[in-house]
Amino acid sequence: MSCSVRTANRGDLPALCALLGELFAIEADFTPEPARQWIGLERLLDRPQEAVVLVAERQGEVIGMCTAQVLISTAEGGEVVLVEDVVVRGDQRGGGSGSALLTALETWCRQRGIRRMQLLADRANTPALEFYRRKGWQPTQLMAWRRYPGA
Numbered sequence: 001m002s003c004s005v006r007t008a009n010r011g012d013l014p015a016l017c018a019l020l021g022e023l024f025a026i027e028a029d030f031t032p033e034p035a036r037q038w039i040g041l042e043r044l045l046d047r048p049q050e051a052v053v054l055v056a057e058r059q060g061e062v063i064g065m066c067t068a069q070v071l072i073s074t075a076e077g078g079e080v081v082l083v084e085d086v087v088v089r090g091d092q093r094g095g096g097s098g099s100a101l102l103t104a105l106e107t108w109c110r111q112r113g114i115r116r117m118q119l120l121a122d123r124a125n126t127p128a129l130e131f132y133r134r135k136g137w138q139p140t141q142l143m144a145w146r147r148y149p150g151a
Helices: 010-026 036-047 099-113 126-134
Strands: 004-007 051-058 061-072 078-088 115-117
Touching: 004 099, 010 036, 010 051, 010 061, 010 078, 036 051, 036 061, 051 099, 061 099, 078 099, 099 115
Parallel strands: 078 115
Antiparallel strands: 004 051, 051 061, 061 078
């Protein structure tokens, strides 16, 4: 059964937080904290020129999501997006909704002249890594690093 993809709205926040809880439960670097996820999603929704939150729906039910934020790349000389939070509910995986989300995101990027899409994926999440490879994503030589200000 096919799904539809649309831009998220505030009414989707409970479902989106549940999806993020599922995602963060399998990623070693993150811990589900619904209150924080809610705030982060609200901030993304409040910045439609700088970010997008897309949802996949099947029979009126949110079953997947992805987010992207616009950055300026000196390497590209223009705007790129950082794709985050690509997740499909566990019982809905393999039905094409992840592909539909990335296709819709790519259309959103083309319409805005975005030069590159990039994402981070947990190195132990083999199904996700294989999914991205099948969709034509390529790994880079870069490593992700982080530091918390004030730490």
